Every structure is written in C-alpha cells, then in structure tokens.
Amino acid sequence: MTFINNILKRLNYTQLPPRGEWKEFIFKLIDDRIRIITAGLNLRELRAIMRGDPPTEKPNPRYKVITTSFVAHLRPRYYPQAATWFTHTFRLGFFVTFFFIVETITGIVLMAYYVPYPDQAYGSVLAIESNVFFGELMRDIHRLGAEAMVAFSWLHLLRTYFTGSYKGPRSFTWLTGVILLAITAWLSFTGYLLPWDQLSYWAVTVGTSITESGPIVGPTLNLVMRGAPDIGAGGLLRFYLQHVILFPLLAILFISIHYYKVSREHSISLPAVVEELELPADKKKEYNRRIDLIPDLLSHEIFLIALGTFVMLAILYFRWFHSPLETHANPQSTPLDTKAPWYFWWLQGILKIDPANILENLLNPILQPLLGLFGIEFTLELSKLLDSKFIMGLIVPPVLVVILAFLPYIDKNPSRLSSKRPFAIIWGISWIFIMLALSYMGLPEYGIETPAATRVIQDLAPEEGEGPLREIPYAELQYAHGVYTVGEDYGRDLCPGLAYQPDHDKPDNVVIGCPHLTAVFNQFSERLRVAEADGRLPDLVARIVVEQFQPGMVRVTPQVEWSDPETGEAKAYEHTYFLHENRVLGSH
Amino acid sequence: MKRVQLEIVLGTIFVLLSAAIVIILGIREPQRLADYVLQQRGRQIEFGAAVFQNNCTACHGSQGQGITGIAPSLRDEHFFTERLSEIGWGSTLEDYIVSVVTTGRQVSTRPQYVGGGTPAMPTWSERFGGPLRDDQIRAVAAFIMNFEQYALGELPTPVPIGPVVDESTPEGRGQALFTQAGCVACHTIQGISTATVGPALDGLAGRAGSTVSGLTAEEYIHESIVDPNAHIVSGYSPDVMPQNFAEILTEEQINDLVAFLLDRTQ
Numbered sequence: 038m039t040f041i042n043n044i045l046k047r048l049n050y051t052q053l054p055p056r057g058e059w060k061e062f063i064f065k066l067i068d069d070r071i072r073i074i075t076a077g078l079n080l081r082e083l084r085a086i087m088r089g090d091p092p093t094e095k096p097n098p099r100y101k102v103i104t105t106s107f108v109a110h111l112r113p114r115y116y117p118q119a120a121t122w123f124t125h126t127f128r129l130g131f132f133v134t135f136f137f138i139v140e141t142i143t144g145i146v147l148m149a150y151y152v153p154y155p156d157q158a159y160g161s162v163l164a165i166e167s168n169v170f171f172g173e174l175m176r177d178i179h180r181l182g183a184e185a186m187v188a189f190s191w192l193h194l195l196r197t198y199f200t201g202s203y204k205g206p207r208s209f210t211w212l213t214g215v216i217l218l219a220i221t222a223w224l225s226f227t228g229y230l231l232p233w234d235q236l237s238y239w240a241v242t243v244g245t246s247i248t249e250s251g252p253i254v255g256p257t258l259n260l261v262m263r264g265a266p267d268i269g270a271g272g273l274l275r276f277y278l279q280h281v282i283l284f285p286l287l288a289i290l291f292i293s294i295h296y297y298k299v300s301r302e303h304s305i306s307l308p309a310v311v312e313e314l315e316l317p318a319d320k321k322k323e324y325n326r327r328i329d330l331i332p333d334l335l336s337h338e339i340f341l342i343a344l345g346t347f348v349m350l351a352i353l354y355f356r357w358f359h360s361p362l363e364t365h366a367n368p369q370s371t372p373l374d375t376k377a378p379w380y381f382w383w384l385q386g387i388l389k390i391d392p393a394n395i396l397e398n399l400l401n402p403i404l405q406p407l408l409g410l411f412g413i414e415f416t417l418e419l420s421k422l423l424d425s426k427f428i429m430g431l432i433v434p435p436v437l438v439v440i441l442a443f444l445p446y447i448d449k450n451p452s453r454l455s456s457k458r459p460f461a462i463i464w465g466i467s468w469i470f471i472m473l474a475l476s477y478m479g480l481p482e483y484g485i486e487t488p489a490a491t492r493v494i495q496d497l498a499p500e501e502g503e504g505p506l507r508e509i510p511y512a513e514l515q516y517a518h519g520v521y522t523v524g525e526d527y528g529r530d531l532c533p534g535l536a537y538q539p540d541h542d543k544p545d546n547v548v549i550g551c552p553h554l555t556a557v558f559n560q561f562s563e564r565l566r567v568a569e570a571d572g573r574l575p576d577l578v579a580r581i582v583v584e585q586f587q588p589g590m591v592r593v594t595p596q597v598e599w600s601d602p603e604t605g606e607a608k609a610y611e612h613t614y615f616l617h618e619n620r621v622l623g624s625h
Numbered sequence: 626m627k628r629v630q631l632e633i634v635l636g637t638i639f640v641l642l643s644a645a646i647v648i649i650l651g652i653r654e655p656q657r658l659a660d661y662v663l664q665q666r667g668r669q670i671e672f673g674a675a676v677f678q679n680n681c682t683a684c685h686g687s688q689g690q691g692i693t694g695i696a697p698s699l700r701d702e703h704f705f706t707e708r709l710s711e712i713g714w715g716s717t718l719e720d721y722i723v724s725v726v727t728t729g730r731q732v733s734t735r736p737q738y739v740g741g742g743t744p745a746m747p748t749w750s751e752r753f754g755g756p757l758r759d760d761q762i763r764a765v766a767a768f769i770m771n772f773e774q775y776a777l778g779e780l781p782t783p784v785p786i787g788p789v790v791d792e793s794t795p796e797g798r799g800q801a802l803f804t805q806a807g808c809v810a811c812h813t814i815q816g817i818s819t820a821t822v823g824p825a826l827d828g829l830a831g832r833a834g835s836t837v838s839g840l841t842a843e844e845y846i847h848e849s850i851v852d853p854n855a856h857i858v859s860g861y862s863p864d865v866m867p868q869n870f871a872e873i874l875t876e877e878q879i880n881d882l883v884a885f886l887l888d889r890t891q
C-alpha cells in the first residue's frame with residue numbers, strides 16, 4: 038500500500054485512503070465526477086432536486102449550472118410565476134424548438150439514405166420507404182415535424198404580437214424571431230424539392246421563377262438559385278446543401294440568440310395585466326415568485342417533450358398524416374393544378390393579383406370623362422409599365438417582411454394591454470383574415486379556368502395524388518369490365534351481381550355491389566350534366582370504360598365528347614388510368 | 626395532486642404509450658416493407674402502362690399484341706419462353722427488355738418486322754438522345770413482364786374493349802378495324818392516330834376519286850388496301866405497306882374500312 042501511494046505521490050496523483058475510509062473515498066470520487074458532468078450539482082443536490090427539497094448549499098448550486106454550462110447558459114435561472122401561465126405563451130416557442138430538434142434527428146437518419154442527384158433522388162426516397170426499417174416512419178415524422186414547425190412559428194408570432202411582447206426591450210428578440218421565421222420557411226422550401234417528384238419539382242420551379250422577373254439581377258439570381266436555367270443536378274445539389282448544412286446552422290445560431298435574449302436578458306414578458314395594472318400586494322408577490330429552471334421549468338419541459346412525442350406518434354399511428362410521394366419529376370410535363378405547400382398558398386395568392394389591372398379599372402373611369410372634357414381621348418395602360426409578377430412576387434412580400442421586422446419601431450404605443458391598443462389588435466386580426474383570404478386565392482381552383490370536361494375528370498382523378506376514381510377498390514373495377522354511358526339507366530348500382538370482402542382479415546364485412554364505382558360514375562354524370570345544361574358542353578356524349586388490361590390491372594377511361602359552344606366544332610377529351618390491384622397495399 | 630405530480634404521472638403514461646406505438650409499428654414493420662415492395666411494383670406497372678401507351682402502341686399494338694409487318698408481339702408465349710435462347714441472351718427477360726428499349730434496334734433481327742424502317746426501333750433512353758428516363762424504361766419493362774400469365778395461358782386473356790365505336794354501322798366497325806389491323810401504326814387521321822410512315826389520310830375522301838383515272842374514290846381506297854403497290858403515293862416507297870391485308874381481312878372488313886375512310890377523311 039505504501040508502495041503504491043509512493044508511486045502515486047511521484048505521479049502527483051490522489052493518495053489512496055487508509056483502511057476503513059474507502060467508502061467515503063469512493064463516494065467523494067464519484068461525487069466529484071458528477072459535479073463536473075452536471076456543471077455544479079453533486080449527488081446530495083441531485084437527490085434534493087428529485088425530492089423537491091430546497092437547495093442544499095449556498096450559493097444556490099442550481100444557478101451555478103446556468104453560468105458554467107454552455108448549453109444551460111441559454112436557459113433562464115427562473116421565470117416569474119405569471120410569465121409561465123400556460124395561456125400567456127401556450128408553450129409555442131418551446132414547441133418550435135422541439136420540432137427543430139426532431140427535424141435534426143430524423144433528418145440525419147434520412148440523410149444516410151438519400152442521394153441528391155436527379156436520376157437517383159426519387160429512387161432513394163422510394164428505397165427509404167420500402168427498404169429501410171422504420172424508414173417510412175422517419176420520413177413521416179420529418180415531414181410532420183416540418184409542417185408543425187412552420188405552423189407553430191406563425192402561431193408563436195401571433196401570440197407575441199397579441200400579448201404585445203415585441204415592445205420595448207424585446208424589439209431585438211422580435212427581429213431575430215422574424216429572421217427565424219424566414220429561415221424556417223426557407224428550410225421547408227428547400228426540403229420540399231428533395232423527393233424529386235412532380236409535386237416538389239413544379240412547386241419549386243414555379244417558386245424560383247418569381248426571381249426571374251427581377252430587373253437586371255433577376256435572371257442571374259434565378260441562375261444562382263437553380264444552378265442552370267432549369268432545375269437539374271446543380272439546382273438539386275444547391276438546395277440539398279442549403280437544406281442539410283447552411284440553414285440548419287443558421288437556425289441553430291439564431292435560435293440560440295433568440296433563446297439567450299428571452300431567457301438571460303429580458304425573461305419572458307409578464308402578462309400585461311400583471312405588469313401594467315394595479316394589483317394587491319400579495320397577488321403581485323405571488324405573480325413575481327421565482328419559478329426556478331431546476332427543477333420546475335425543466336420537469337415541465339420534459340413533460341411537454343413526452344406529450345409532443347406521443348401526439349406525433351399517435352397521429353402517424355392512426356395515419357392521419359402521411360408524407361406524399363407522387364410520380365417522378367418530369368420537366369417536360371407540368372401537371373394541372375400545381376400547388377405549393379399550404380404555408381405558401383398566401384404567396385401564390387398574392388401572385389394572382391394584378392396591380393396594373395386594378396389601377397386601370399380604378400383610374401380609367403375617373404380619368405377618361407375628366408380628360409374627355411378637354412377633348413382628349415386617353416386610356417391608361419399600366420400593364421406594360423408594371424410587371425405584376427415582379428411587383429407582387431419580388432416587391433410586395435419583402436416589403437411585408439420588412440414591415441413585420443420593424444414593427445416594434447413602428448408601433449410606438451408603450452402599453453401592452455389589449456384594451457389600450459385596440460388599433461393594433463384589429464390590425465392583427467385583419468391580417469389573419471387577409472392571409473387566409475390570400476391563401477384561398479392561392480388554391481389552384483381559384484381564378485384559373487380549366488375547360489369543363491378536363492375539370493370534371495381532374496377532380497375525379499387528379500394528375501398527381503389519388504382522388505375518388507383511384508380509390509375505387511380493385512374488386513369493383515375487376516368485376517365492372519364494360520362501358521358505362523352517361524344518361525343510360527343502370528339502376529341503383531352499376532354491379533348488381535357483385536359481393537366482395539374489402540378486408541381479408543374481416544370476413545364478415547361484405548360489400549354488395551360497387552358503391553365506390555357507382556358514386557364516381559354518378560358524380561361524373563351529374564357534373565357533366567350541369568355543364569351541359571349551362572351551355573358549356575352542348576351535344577354531350579360521355580362514358581367511362583372499364584377494361585381488364587393485364588393480370589391484376591384494369592384500365593379506366595373517362596371519355597367526353599361535345600361540340601364547341603361557339604364554333605360547333607366536334608371536341609373530345611379523355612384520360613386513361615391504369616390501376617393495379619396492389620396500388621394501395623400496405624398503406625392502411 | 627400538485628401540478629408537478631400530475632405531469633409526472635401523465636408524462637410517464639405518454640412515454641409508455643409512445644414506446645408501445647413504436648413497438649407495435651416495429652412488429653408490423655417487416656410486413657409493411659414487404660407490402661410496400663409489392664405496392665411499388667404495382668405502381669411501377671401502372672406507370673409503365675402509361676409510358677407504353679404513349680410511346681409504343683404505334684408499332685407494338687394497343688395492347689402489346691404486335692402489328693403484322695411492323696413489330697412483334699410482346700405478350701405471346703414465344704416471347705416469354707423462347708425469345709431469350711433464340712437471341713442468345715444470358716440474363717433475365719426483364720433485363721433484355723430494358724436493354725433493347727434503352728438502345729433500340731438499328732436493324733431488325735427478323736425481316737418480317739420492319740418497324741419504322743431504319744432504325745427499326747429508335748433508341749428510347751435519354752442517354753442516347755431518346756425521350757425516356759431510365760426509371761420509365763424500367764417501368765415499361767415491368768409492365769411488359771406483367772403479361773406473363775396471359776402469354777403462358779395461365780389466365781384467360783380478356784377481350785379488349787378498344788375504342789368505343791358504334792359496331793352496328795360499317796363506319797363504326799371500320800374505325801375499330803383501323804386500330805385493330807394496325808393502320809394507326811403508319812397513318813395519321815386527326816383525333817385517331819399520329820404516325821408518319823405512310824401518308825396522312827385526312828382529306829383522302831376528297832382526293833381519292835381523282836388519283837387514278839378510271840377508279841372511283843371507293844375503288845381506289847379498296848385497291849390501296851388490298852394491293853398497295855398498284856399505285857404508289859408520290860414521296861413514299863413501295864412494299865412498305867403490308868401486302869397481305871387481303872388475306873388477313875375478310876372482304877366485308879375491307880369494305881367497312883373503306884366506308885370508314887370515306888366517311889371520316891372528307
């Protein structure tokens with residue numbers, strides 16, 4: 038023993054304890070390690086935290102963590118009690134962070150399998166779904182988390198707006214928030230392209246084309262973004278690198294700044310009613326009572342993580358959400374109804390507004406009679422001066438974002454109480470409605486005329502996605518081999534002799550006839566009849582042909598013939614759909 | 626119960642439920658993966674069928690059944706059982722299809738199928754200047770492979786419905802024949818076909834009566850079908866249009882075709 042101690046002494050190491058003191062020695066050794074790992078908490082303190090006891094030492098070691106640990110220094114020591122009211126924050130900012138972390142974890146898994154090259158990207162996503170254990174789950178979580186992150190960022194923005202938390206010292210926090218909103222939007226937009234299916238390819242092509250309309254630098258900017266005049270290998274790689282490296286790093290940086298501002302500098306704002314109203318002293322004291330990070334805020338956050346994880350998994354378990362994957366990107370064919378993801382519908386809606394046209398319609402009726410008095414014939418034509426895509430795509434949205442970012446400097450009203458800022462509240466609510474209206478205008482159905490026959494067939498079976506026609510069970514189609522003409526009477530059901538079991542696991546569940554096919558045929562007939570009645574499809578002849586085409590596959594062809602209402606010329610439109618019996622296998 | 630305690634209880638329940646979901650999904654995962662592979666194959670076949678319909682039917686027939694004189698059937702027993710050894714191909718049939726379609730055929734290996742002339746079948750792959758991506762070619766191969774059970778007689782081949790025409794009139798029957806007999810592979814008629822091997826037939830009814838002196842429009846069209854070399858349309862070569870329609874088709878069918886052409890190409 039002395040021999041070993043001598044060596045240890047030479048090496049400048051801790052001395053071994055004498056006999057009988059080994060227990061304390063080892064305990065102290067462990068305790069020291071734990072203190073280092075937890076940045077200041079020893080075992081006794083941890084035990085006290087777990088039991089909800091007060092701190093065991095002075096100064097409070099639970100605050101020390103926050104100064105020594107890098108990660109924890111982004112967290113508050115405590116929040117005042119009133120700032121932690123659920124109805125004040127709804128934990129929205131917390132959940133945005135939660136989703137960001139979920140995205141990072143699932144994203145790293147997906148990255149291991151994804152190939153950012155046009156020939157292989159789509160195939161690699163298919164392989165993730167068909168060949169990787171939990172691959173589909175990872176993809177679904179990643180997609181769900183992304184949409185939730187965007188949604189919760191907006192909601193969080195609304196809450197900080199309506200509680201007036203952007204005011205005063207927190208104006209910089211608000212600014213970093215707006216930057217984070219932009220980063221979040223760009224993260225989701227770049228990610229949208231990666232599956233390289235028709236949906237993503239065209240949404241991004243349409244999206245990036247906005248920059249093209251910019252003066253002088255527009256085309257160059259477009260080229261920089263796409264890597265070539267059209268999105269191809271170069272563009273995909275650029276989007277990929279931004280999605281997995283540049284913007285996650287920027288997000289981490291700005292989330293850290295944002296968090297630091299909130300938790301270390303200004304704390305979460307007190308609800309305005311607490312801050313600005315006269316309250317009894319005892320209430321005021323209670324509302325300002327410190328709620329420490331350790332253990333109270335932390336245990337609450339762990340609870341929120343458990344809740345968030347469970348809700349996400351439950352949504353996926355019941356298949357209320359599923360990440361889409363449509364057909365392979367095809368630069369040669371633009372699908373009808375190209376659609377951006379829902380959180381960009383408002384932008385698509387803005388693009389449908391033509392300011393030149395509006396101004397002309399507004400000014401001409403005033404200007405013309407006025408100038409007419411002087412005998413001048415004049416029609417204001419602005420469409421050549423004002424390029425609507427440029428104005429609505431490149432000028433208006435950035436201006437809106439800048440106004441949003443500088444809101445704290447525009448809104449000088451010092452009060453945060455809703456009753457003292459009625460204008461701001463009405464303004465905020467109006468914007469919610471404006472955004473909803475713009476989003477509605479952004480839908481492909483709005484403002485874009487599709488010929489009646491095309492529209493009817495497109496609604497039954499959109500070029501991309503499923504639709505009622507593709508959802509007809511195979512058993513019905515297989516039985517229904519034949520021609521079904523609009524206007525003929527088939528009775529209540531198109532297949533009176535059919536009875537089938539939709540689910541082999543449930544032999545008692547029997548469907549009589551072909552209700553799905555019948556419903557599709559009835560919808561087809563009714564909508565075409567309406568169009569015939571209002572004169573869009575004179576001399577209508579229409580039918581749906583169902584053919585057994587291959588083992589396990591039918592061909593369904595809706596056909597419409599009519600004469601052009603103006604020229605009387607004979608017109609025809611048809612679309613063929615091949616439907617394989619396994620097309621829905623595994624997706625229930 | 627204090628809020629903390631409630632949260633601990635609920636949090637524990639959520640964690641357990643989450644774990645349960647993950648375990649259930651994990652147990653189902655092998656089956657899901659297997660199903661997904663089948664589902665994907667199904668969708669690939671659908672996609673291949675559409676590619677086939679848009680690119681291949683002009684030569685190989687609307688259902689891949691081949692067109693006499695133009696291109697072989699891709700769904701007969703010979704193709705599925707003997708073709709590989711005939712050509713000396715070592716790998717699978719699906720690979721053979723992918724390979725032939727990718728590169729095309731400069732010259733036909735069988736004189737009875739002239740295809741589009743030279744090349745007999747054009748290259749299809751984007752890599753060699755064709756219109757199709759690799760995944761489309763693989764899909765079309767999956768689609769052709771799916772004919773196997775019909776080809777080997779394991780399943781009865783259904784009667785195709787084809788274009789819906791009024792079979793009670795000669796014009797209607799003629800229109801059906803125009804597709805079934807493979808005229809669509811070489812001739813354009815607006816709204817029916819778009820092929821350029823032979824002359825476009827739009828306007829034929831008008832000019833037919835004055836093309837060969839002594840023949841009425843009806844007689845000229847009839848002759849053009851049963852004996853194409855009797856009169857060669859300028860700019861086209863003899864012996865391209867099959868000479869054996871008189872043997873394949875009955876006299877009544879040929880008259881139906883004539884009636885259809887007279888009616889449709891005014």
Ligand code: HEM
Pocket residue numbers: 126128129130131133134190191193194197200202203207210211212213214215217218221292295296299304305306307
């Ligand atoms: C990636 C996006 C974002 C993350 C991760 C995030 C995170 C957070 C967190 C955790 C808080 C603490 C309070 C709470 O949970 O509500 C907070 C507060 C705040 N956030 Fe965000 N935020 C994001 C985006 C935004 C946006 C888009 C805005 C508005 C433009 C914004 C403005 C603010 C403001 C003003 C506060 C202070 C609120 C107060 O003191 O009551 N943040 N943020």
